[in-house]
Amino acid sequence: MTSDASRSPDPVPAPTPTPTPTHAITGADGGPTGIGPRTALAALCALLVTAPACLLSVYAAPQSARAGIAWGSGAAGLALCAAVGFAAWQLLAGRRLRVLLAAQHAEADALRDGTLRFAEETVPALVTRLRGGASADTALAGLSPAPSDPAQRRVLGTLAAELHRSETARATAMAACATAAGRAQALTTSMAADLREMEHQHDDADVLGDLLRLDHRTAQTGRLADSIAVLAGARSERRWAKPIVMESILRGAMGRINDYRRVRLHSTCTAAVDGDSAEGVMHALAELLDNAATFSPPTAEVHVYVEEVSSGVVIAVEDGGLLMDEAALGRAQKAVNSGAVAPDTRSAARLGLTVVGLLARRHDLTVSYRPSAHGGTGVLLRIPQALITHPHPDTDTDTPTRAAAVREPRHPRHVQRMRDVQGILDVRGVEDLQDAPEVPVVPRGADEPQAEHGGAVRDEESGLPLRRSVRKPAAAQRPPATPPAAQPREARSPEESGARFAGFRRAGRERVDGPDGADGPDWQGGTPSTPSGPPASARPRPEEGAE
């Protein structure tokens, strides 16, 4: 269609077909506007004037010269007529050309306006509609000044089809990304819960260390999944049931970056962030912390300060790393402010900042860069007042208050452990402690440490009956618990004492009866708060509790 347009110099369908200039100029033979007749008329007028003049001059001339004069004047008259006719023709053709030119100008202007409108209004409107999710046909039908030019129509049709196709492909890819990220988020969340559970289960320092390392990796993976979800436009982030106190926000953020050990928190802020936005705030802060840690020397610390202001809470992240110049600060600020996936999000840092920008837009956060007082770069993250709550010190989730308020063990593991050591703990009385306030701390430490790692050896050293040393190491932690069992007798009721002895005796018998009967320190197992409990329930406890 474009070839059509280029082939014809006059692509606009003109309402009245006008002759081209070539026709007009060569149209002496008579066009519809009648240049030829007018020229002929002019020539005729000239002939009418010259013919009598010729006749008159021939008549007035002497007889001898008449023939010559007749020829001469006739020729002159004819020449004059031809000249007049030619002049008239030229005049008329010129006038005609001027009119044509003006018409052509007008047409060209109209055409230019139409093309301009096509480029500036029609196409953008179409693109907007298509980006908004409209189908190609709907978008085309909805265009209010539909172009009349068939060429433009075809351009629009092709454009709409292509855009719709690419838009669909993009939306599909984004949705797939978002779904995958959401699954990854769910996986890491449940994995973190599993790890937390395992951390409760295993007290061995080596196992705990491994679990903590895994936990850290999982948290970083979770942040990555969160970032992908944010970039894909998903809103699958975790929502917390309760407001999250600032300390947890900070630690939750720093736990998600690789170099969290270099982060130093300086906060006395007791405010909490709304549960729906807490995850976004933590994620944005984690990205900022990661940036700060990545772009500062591996030994430099990253400092986090929290300040409550009238408009909310400001978290300042200061690193002592490389000073960003004005341009770099500007770029970072731009990346953070854009709130859209910028075309140059190639590097990981930019990607992080883009995520921050998207999160900031979503949660109404303000992020600003500035040179840091620590010599590096500082970034301020302002959380608006609308997201801030001030938990009541007695009723909230804050750990200290929670700890003071809840004295019931909540984790089954804790319940188990409490039951295990109940016998030892209830011999403790405040009087006991006050009786012996000067008891040195060290003695316990001196013989206790190996009980956790080298139980069998310790058994012998602590002078306990040898049967305990053949036990698996897990049971070796019992020793510290054993002596107090015998100690508080005077403080107990006779029934309790009797029950204890019963347990003690049963333990001894079982040991005699068979080797399997001695697999738990039952003389200890009789001491818990359920003194008459069956051995079967008492026996496994110490092993579980003594790792």
Add this chain to the structure above:
Amino acid sequence: MTRPGRDEVPDRLYTLTGGRSRADTQVFDLVTLVVGACDPAPGMQSEHSAILRICRAPTAVVELASDLDLPVGIVRILLSDLLAAGRITARHPRPDAAGAGGRLPDTDLLQQVLAGLRRL
């Protein structure tokens, strides 16, 4: 094993201990009694101030772990930090044995008691 909703706070345990999984000191076992030596100060790690608040009365490590809902290993690390800073004291709930040098009753004596009990 997953308990949705259980993990109620976003801070991970390694951030509480700075990545350590082993206490600097081996003073603490499950039943070591901890007594606070000072009051919590603002700006302190919340677990530290919680420990100090709970330990106004002598509290066993296992109780602390239960109250804070933290693994005992983590609590030990927190306690060792506090102990190093002189903010708590620790002792075993067996005053007289500890006072006698921390030794347990004589093995022979225990065995004699055991033998006597068996004859009951």
